[in-house]
Amino acid sequence: MAGAGWDVTAWRVPAPDGDWTVRVPRHADAAAVIESQHRLNELLAGHGLPVPPGSRLLRDEQGRLLAGLYRYVDGTEARPVGRAARQRLTLELGDFLTRLHPLAGAAKAAGLAVPHEPWPEVWSPLIDRCAALLPPRTEGWIRATGVRLERASRVLPPPVLVHADLKSEHVLLGADGTIAAVLDFEGVQITDPAVDFARIIQAWGRPFAERVLAAYRGTLDVACMERAQAYRDIEALQAIDNAEQYGQQALLPWARRDLASRAAAATRRG
Numbered sequence: 064m065a066g067a068g069w070d071v072t073a074w075r076v077p078a079p080d081g082d083w084t085v086r087v088p089r090h091a092d093a094a095a096v097i098e099s100q101h102r103l104n105e106l107l108a109g110h111g112l113p114v115p116p117g118s119r120l121l122r123d124e125q126g127r128l129l130a131g132l133y134r135y136v137d138g139t140e141a142r143p144v145g146r147a148a149r150q151r152l153t154l155e156l157g158d159f160l161t162r163l164h165p166l167a168g169a170a171k172a173a174g175l176a177v178p179h180e181p182w183p184e185v186w187s188p189l190i191d192r193c194a195a196l197l198p199p200r201t202e203g204w205i206r207a208t209g210v211r212l213e214r215a216s217r218v219l220p221p222p223v224l225v226h227a228d229l230k231s232e233h234v235l236l237g238a239d240g241t242i243a244a245v246l247d248f249e250g251v252q253i254t255d256p257a258v259d260f261a262r263i264i265q266a267w268g269r270p271f272a273e274r275v276l277a278a279y280r281g282t283l284d285v286a287c288m289e290r291a292q293a294y295r296d297i298e299a300l301q302a303i304d305n306a307e308q309y310g311q312q313a314l315l316p317w318a319r320r321d322l323a324s325r326a327a328a329a330t331r332r333g
Contacts, residue, residue, distance in 0.1 A: 100248055117133050155241055157277070
């Protein structure tokens with residue numbers, strides 16, 4: 064087994080002409096997710112984005128989807144060591160986002176993603192539902208972060224197609240340090256470009272994200288990084304919400320600790 068996520072279990076399957084990654088649905092609704100990802104993969108490949116090649120679907124005799132396949136990509140996770148390697152990755156990610164983000168219109172037309180605004184549709188109701196479940200100091204910090212996020216969200220750039228889950232294991236590098244493939248577009252969205260920068264902050268840190276921003280050639284507003292940091296800071300609220308709504312208690316202690324430590328750090332900074 065190569066890995067498992069919420070929707071699929073992935074297997075590396077050897078073949079004489081090159082190995083395949085085979086992604087098998089884990090529940091009934093996952094077949095539609097795999098099919099949508101296949102269509103998105105074709106769209107992105109058609110625009111020259113670094114996605115795994117050879118995407119296809121495997122069906123049974125009744126036409127039911129059994130699995131999604133693409134060629135196995137022999138790369139390493141994007142955990143560059145050394146200044147030069149990290150700088151190369153910032154340029155690579157800046158270029159990747161510059162080419163990905165403008166494809167919002169094509170993805171929307173193909174029915175692969177719909178536009179949404181993070182503050183009114185996600186974070187404002189999430190804060191309303193979850194902030195009061197936390198200790199007073201953490202609650203106060205979350206609400207203050209929400210005030211800043213609301214202010215920074217009043218004027219947004221045009222919505223773009225975002226990956227929404229960029230992290231080291233989803234970015235595979237070739238031997239020369241260039242991006243060989245970006246994986247797992249399960250959470251793809253048409254939304255604020257700051258969503259992608261928030262994930263970059265989470266995976267590689269704020270200074271790294273600032274360098275990616277400098278390499279980015281798209282249109283951004285001056286508050287983009289402020290929103291990205293806010294999205295990152297209160298992300299653990301989603302785990303609190305899942306615990307309350309769906310009984311997913313396993314991440315609850317981590318989420319409370321993460322938010323409490325961020326609130327404490329903000330207090331120390333004054």
